[in-house]
Amino acid sequence: MLALALALALGVTLGLLTNVTVPVAALTYLGVAVLAAIDACLGGVKASLEETFDDKIFISGFLTNTLMAAFIVFVGDRIGVRELYLAAVVAFGLRVFENLGTVRRLLFSRWGWE
Amino acid sequence: MGPHPRPTPKDALIHLREESAKRLSASERLVEQSFNQARLVTSLAVGLLLVGFLLVAQMRGQATFSGSLERQSDQNLAIIIQQLTAENNVLRTEVARLQMRLLEAGQATEDRTQLLSEAARELNSVSMMAGLEAAAGPGIVVTITDPERVLLPQDFVRVVHELRGGGAEAIAINAIRVTATSGFSGGGGRIELDGTTLARDYEVIALGNQNNLAQALELPGGLKTTLVTFPGVTVQVAAADELSVPAGSAVGYSFGSPVEDE
Numbered sequence: 001m002l003a004l005a006l007a008l009a010l011g012v013t014l015g016l017l018t019n020v021t022v023p024v025a026a027l028t029y030l031g032v033a034v035l036a037a038i039d040a041c042l043g044g045v046k047a048s049l050e051e052t053f054d055d056k057i058f059i060s061g062f063l064t065n066t067l068m069a070a071f072i073v074f075v076g077d078r079i080g081v082r083e084l085y086l087a088a089v090v091a092f093g094l095r096v097f098e099n100l101g102t103v104r105r106l107l108f109s110r111w112g113w114e
Numbered sequence: 115m116g117p118h119p120r121p122t123p124k125d126a127l128i129h130l131r132e133e134s135a136k137r138l139s140a141s142e143r144l145v146e147q148s149f150n151q152a153r154l155v156t157s158l159a160v161g162l163l164l165v166g167f168l169l170v171a172q173m174r175g176q177a178t179f180s181g182s183l184e185r186q187s188d189q190n191l192a193i194i195i196q197q198l199t200a201e202n203n204v205l206r207t208e209v210a211r212l213q214m215r216l217l218e219a220g221q222a223t224e225d226r227t228q229l230l231s232e233a234a235r236e237l238n239s240v241s242m243m244a245g246l247e248a249a250a251g252p253g254i255v256v257t258i259t260d261p262e263r264v265l266l267p268q269d270f271v272r273v274v275h276e277l278r279g280g281g282a283e284a285i286a287i288n289a290i291r292v293t294a295t296s297g298f299s300g301g302g303g304r305i306e307l308d309g310t311t312l313a314r315d316y317e318v319i320a321l322g323n324q325n326n327l328a329q330a331l332e333l334p335g336g337l338k339t340t341l342v343t344f345p346g347v348t349v350q351v352a353a354a355d356e357l358s359v360p361a362g363s364a365v366g367y368s369f370g371s372p373v374e375d376e
């Protein structure tokens with residue numbers, strides 16, 4: 001857990017240090033992709049707590065989810081349904097909260113707070 | 115194996131082998147577990163690292179985007195366009211005005227350089243005329259002897275006058291430059307030029323056309339003829355090619371001041 005928190009902090013620091021700025025055109029894509037990435041990580045944490053974690057599944061899920069999320073936004077832009085990104089946002093947002101809830105419950109049971 | 119109360123060495127060996135095999139598989143499982151754990155942590159850590167990085171990038175981008183025009187409402191955009199157009203017009207006028215000024219300034223500079231070179235030329239001739247600079251060139255030497263001391267200052271005024279009439283560009287008497295403000299004075303046989311008493315056997319040097327200068331003095335009935343009628347006075351005029359006169363001293367205005375004539 002500590003290693004994971006450290007990794008997140010390191011990522012943030014790296015982002016701050018490298019001073020990257022996303023071009024305005026790519027903002028929506030990256031936004032949804034970030035949401036998907038968060039969802040994938042939470043899913044990974046959940047799986048590790050359930051002891052069903054498989055790194056192949058995690059990595060492939062991470063990549064396909066983020067890419068697909070961005071792709072959905074792209075398609076929405078192209079076919080004139082700009083709001084299509086909402087679908088991705090809702091889907092991933094729901095999953096994030098779902099995963100969060102599961103993780104919470106698993107942690108509680110692991111720590112014996114139930 | 116039979117009713118042996120003590121295990122045979124063979125049994126012991128078998129037991130040992132099974133035991134070690136069990137231990138081996140247990141440790142193998144442990145290794146595998148920790149390996150899996152490491153893989154888990156590593157992949158999750160990489161994922162989270164990416165998430166953190168992307169989050170920051172996204173926030174940065176969003177921050178710049180919020181300040182950009184794309185976030186403005188149509189009404190605001192119309193106002194902004196209006197303002198920018200007005201500003202543009204002002205700036206365009208300014209550009210035109212500045213270009214005009216630039217052109218004028220260029221013209222003025224040209225005029226000024228021309229004026230300056232003209233002024234320099236003028237200054238040159240004026241300072242030469244005023245005798246502020248030493249001069250050299252062809253001219254004549256007039257040697258006047260006056261053992262009886264009969265010559266008066268006005269005689270020298272006449273000499274200078276005649277020489278000027280003959281086109282003298284620079285005149286010096288006994289190595290003292292005669293300038294526009296020079297004056298002769300004296301009395302009782304003493305001749306002073308600008309306060310300096312001139313030694314006898316006056317040597318007048320005049321730069322200019324040698325023929326004209328000599329003629330100015332030697333005309334029949336001219337100055338030379340007049341001077342030599344005085345007792346003891348002799349006048350000799352000789353042309354020379356390499357003469358030089360010293361610079362006179364500049365006189366500044368103490369009482370008067372230049373009046374600018376527009």
